[in-house]
Amino acid sequence: MRRIIWVAFLVICASYIAWRQQHDRVFETDMLKLLPSWSNDAMVQQARDTVRHQALAQTIFLIGHRDFSVAKQQAMQWTQYLKESGVFESVQCEVAVPDIDALAQFYRPYSDRLLSDEEQHFLATNADAEIELLLQHWLSPVGLSLPDDKIGNLARFLQQHSTASARLSWREGVLSVDHDGESWVLVRAQTPDKVFDANWQEHAYGVIESRRQHVSDTHVVWTGLFKFARDARVQTAHEINVISALGTAGLLLLLWFVLRRVYPIVLMAAVIATSMLGATALSLLVYGQLHLITYVFGATLIGIAGDYALHYLVQHAASGAHWHAAEAMRRLAKPLTTALLTTVLAYAAICLTPFSGFRQMAVFCLFGLLCAYLAVVLALPECLAAPAAQPARGLLWFERGFRRLQQRPSVSLLLLLWLIFGVVCGYGGWRLNADDDIHLLQKPSPTLLAEQQQLAAITGFEPANQFFLVRADDHEQLLQREEMLVAALHTAVQRQQLKHFSAISQWLPSQQRQQKNQQLLQEASRTGAIQQAFAQLGAESTALPLSVTPLMPTVFFAQSFAQIMVPQWLTSGQQVGSIVTLNGVRDRDVLRSFNRIDGVQFIDERAAISTLFAEFRVQAMTLVAVAYLIVAIALWWQRGAKQMIRRLLPTVLATALTLALLAIFGVAINLFHGVALMLVLGIGVDYSLFLADGEGHEASSLLAIVLSAFTAMLAFGLLAFSHLPAVAGFGLTVLIGVALALVLAATVFWWRNE
Amino acid sequence: MRIIIITLALFPHVALALDLTSLQQRLHAQQNFSAELSQSKTLNGWNKPLQASGVMACTQEHGVLYFLQRPINASYWLQADQIQVREGSAPLRVMTTAQMPWLSGITQLFSASVSGDWARLQQQFNVVMVKSDDRDWRIELTPLAAPLNAALQSVQVSGGSQIEQIVITDKKGDRTQIVLQHHQRIDSAYMNALLQHAGQTASVTSSQGLR
Numbered sequence: 001m002r003r004i005i006w007v008a009f010l011v012i013c014a015s016y017i018a019w020r021q022q023h024d025r026v027f028e029t030d031m032l033k034l035l036p037s038w039s040n041d042a043m044v045q046q047a048r049d050t051v052r053h054q055a056l057a058q059t060i061f062l063i064g065h066r067d068f069s070v071a072k073q074q075a076m077q078w079t080q081y082l083k084e085s086g087v088f089e090s091v092q093c094e095v096a097v098p099d100i101d102a103l104a105q106f107y108r109p110y111s112d113r114l115l116s117d118e119e120q121h122f123l124a125t126n127a128d129a130e131i132e133l134l135l136q137h138w139l140s141p142v143g144l145s146l147p148d149d150k151i152g153n154l155a156r157f158l159q160q161h162s163t164a165s166a167r168l169s170w171r172e173g174v175l176s177v178d179h180d181g182e183s184w185v186l187v188r189a190q191t192p193d194k195v196f197d198a199n200w201q202e203h204a205y206g207v208i209e210s211r212r213q214h215v216s217d218t219h220v221v222w223t224g225l226f227k228f229a230r231d232a233r234v235q236t237a238h239e240i241n242v243i244s245a246l247g248t249a250g251l252l253l254l255l256w257f258v259l260r261r262v263y264p265i266v267l268m269a270a271v272i273a274t275s276m277l278g279a280t281a282l283s284l285l286v287y288g289q290l291h292l293i294t295y296v297f298g299a300t301l302i303g304i305a306g307d308y309a310l311h312y313l314v315q316h317a318a319s320g321a322h323w324h325a326a327e328a329m330r331r332l333a334k335p336l337t338t339a340l341l342t343t344v345l346a347y348a349a350i351c352l353t354p355f356s357g358f359r360q361m362a363v364f365c366l367f368g369l370l371c372a373y374l375a376v377v378l379a380l381p382e383c384l385a386a387p388a389a390q391p392a393r394g395l396l397w398f399e400r401g402f403r404r405l406q407q408r409p410s411v412s413l414l415l416l417l418w419l420i421f422g423v424v425c426g427y428g429g430w431r432l433n434a435d436d437d438i439h440l441l442q443k444p445s446p447t448l449l450a451e452q453q454q455l456a457a458i459t460g461f462e463p464a465n466q467f468f469l470v471r472a473d474d475h476e477q478l479l480q481r482e483e484m485l486v487a488a489l490h491t492a493v494q495r496q497q498l499k500h501f502s503a504i505s506q507w508l509p510s511q512q513r514q515q516k517n518q519q520l521l522q523e524a525s526r527t528g529a530i531q532q533a534f535a536q537l538g539a540e541s542t543a544l545p546l547s548v549t550p551l552m553p554t555v556f557f558a559q560s561f562a563q564i565m566v567p568q569w570l571t572s573g574q575q576v577g578s579i580v581t582l583n584g585v586r587d588r589d590v591l592r593s594f595n596r597i598d599g600v601q602f603i604d605e606r607a608a609i610s611t612l613f614a615e616f617r618v619q620a621m622t623l624v625a626v627a628y629l630i631v632a633i634a635l636w637w638q639r640g641a642k643q644m645i646r647r648l649l650p651t652v653l654a655t656a657l658t659l660a661l662l663a664i665f666g667v668a669i670n671l672f673h674g675v676a677l678m679l680v681l682g683i684g685v686d687y688s689l690f691l692a693d694g695e696g697h698e699a700s701s702l703l704a705i706v707l708s709a710f711t712a713m714l715a716f717g718l719l720a721f722s723h724l725p726a727v728a729g730f731g732l733t734v735l736i737g738v739a740l741a742l743v744l745a746a747t748v749f750w751w752r753n754e
Numbered sequence: 755m756r757i758i759i760i761t762l763a764l765f766p767h768v769a770l771a772l773d774l775t776s777l778q779q780r781l782h783a784q785q786n787f788s789a790e791l792s793q794s795k796t797l798n799g800w801n802k803p804l805q806a807s808g809v810m811a812c813t814q815e816h817g818v819l820y821f822l823q824r825p826i827n828a829s830y831w832l833q834a835d836q837i838q839v840r841e842g843s844a845p846l847r848v849m850t851t852a853q854m855p856w857l858s859g860i861t862q863l864f865s866a867s868v869s870g871d872w873a874r875l876q877q878q879f880n881v882v883m884v885k886s887d888d889r890d891w892r893i894e895l896t897p898l899a900a901p902l903n904a905a906l907q908s909v910q911v912s913g914g915s916q917i918e919q920i921v922i923t924d925k926k927g928d929r930t931q932i933v934l935q936h937h938q939r940i941d942s943a944y945m946n947a948l949l950q951h952a953g954q955t956a957s958v959t960s961s962q963g964l965r
Contacts, residue, residue, distance in 0.1 A: 136841045540801045
């Protein structure tokens, strides 16, 4: 009966998962979703979302050929193809000539209030430079001359922003650039909102790559955040497959090696399946969606959940004809429940970290363990009612090894071991350092990065992850503050700390600034530099017009050309804000120092996440220490100081040695190592507890412990091969920690006769 | 004003109409030259034309150098896809077609004329031979397409054995007259020296953009 319920449970879980996979997005692949929000500030969030949304929406293609006309023709065909595929929201290749005359027409009524930053500086401080500037403008064969702009200040105002950040230029109706003997034409595509949707990603990627293979003589380079998101998903999914397949195969092989029978292996596979399927189905019910990283960590369940079945299966094999299924389970139920509870406690501690990703992972594992536990306790006795034919051969080897372990080493050997331990820990402690970079969770493949760099080299376009948020109580104050920032940014550009930036106040000066400009221009044209410049050419100066109304934000944002700046213009509660975007950031520290300007905030998401990682690394390490303390106090209270030390020392030593070894091999410690050490404590203490409390018991319990350590090492050890440094570090730490804990647990025997 | 550049790009290589082949051959043979230049701009709203003078030089290898020496000292070096500007003591800056789309028209014309791709030139301009005397010829060019025709009304080029005068009229009615005198043939070394004298170093990679 229980067997039927068990099978039914498996079928229901599998069908539910399959059904969910058919109908919606089951896996979350956005790495940022793992992280807690690093700012509670609503406007910072709004600005961040705006910038991220814009970045996510962009997919850029460059079509290159020696001959520009071929490149252009191919780009048009490419555009047509992408449009027809329906993958993107919009695809654009052709662009209109930037219409400076239309811009000039809009600004003309305010022209006596507009000055380029340079000219304002000259008019205020350096009349000779202003005269030179005017003569150059009037006599230049390449200057821009606009109607009703005799002095040329409007032309200079409009042209100061045309410093293109990109090398692309308008050519025959498209944007193009020549690079390394080839002409490249730009095609831009707007991605829909489902950037992280696996089905959409695959479809879009297939559409692009299949076409790319067909255009043989033209080069196509493309990039976009969706490509990186897909890359991360594919790599991770591949890892999950490899890790869980190898983990399961390894575990079953190990079992086969010891037991040499098919049926127990089938039961073991069924328990693992129950654990994985149950965890997935239940977590999907709770969360709606699972993060892919949860699944990677979840693969370690194979190692832990398998343990429960292992103990029972090994007992069965060892008992031979004396086997009584229900009786054996009654004996095993208590240690199994204890083991479940300690592991549950370890995962519950992980739940305390503020990383939603970790919480989900812990909950996933809790579900998995619970399913495995129930399957073993409720269904295994029914399945294994018949006794095993004869004891397994592997058991005999273990008995011999068990005797040898119980012999205590000589004092001099013990001293030598302590010395080695001291040296290793001391050297490791000295080498210990930390790395909290976001790269822990993001590691795109080199080919993708190379393509992105190629694109940046061709176009000169290097959009920065960082930006400035300026905020104020009203729009006038906002623009004034932004102007102070812009002045500082100009200096940064001159010093090559930044390539380019873009701010709204460059197009919409504050009223204060407009008034100042007007005043400067009027003065200079009556008695100052402008008047003198006319005199040098022997020409009559003319009176400047005098406008009454300043250019206001409402008027500005009603213009069609200003629409692209609307997302940069924020409102949150009583406050207003604006985003100043950056391109080609070279010196982040200098830019961060601009925070000294009132209302200005340098937003550097990467740095913020790294700070967060560092904080949580310290927290996680503290948590490990606190956990040891709690376990120590509990053991002391239960069994006295000496027995507490005897049981806890192996794991403490294993933890210290693990950290030291990681440091010696040049691994920088991060948050994930801290979390892993928590698991080492949870798993490691079990070994010494089992060995110390199971005194005089048959070798079969040692065999079960060794096997369970092997399976844990197998499951976590496979994580060490992950492409994500966070996952790899986590797996490696548990691998080393558990191995050391197992070996050192043997020391509990050395205390016995004292 | 920008129109001057368009015209500079066209000459001295262009030789069309009357006796297309012979004029082309004549100008082509003299395409490495320098001459004194006088520039006179007649602008709307000004009571008198603005005068400036300097040197213009051109080689097939380097492109065109437009070097104003009075009353300001400024040089403009036209290359295939960019114009490198040196004004006063300010740092060199490069104007690329990215900053000014109409520059791309120029560069196309420039390459078309250097390679002798007359068919391509005639796609952009309507070319009329107004005067066809061998000692006193004049050609009038009218742009056909955007972005050139948005700014440019017409360009007149005239001369005898050499190009002697270029008159550019833009859409606003501003008119620029460039007179070239005392032509002399130059070589690459001379051009290099002149470029240096004009404050143009060989390569400027960073774009300082426009003021």
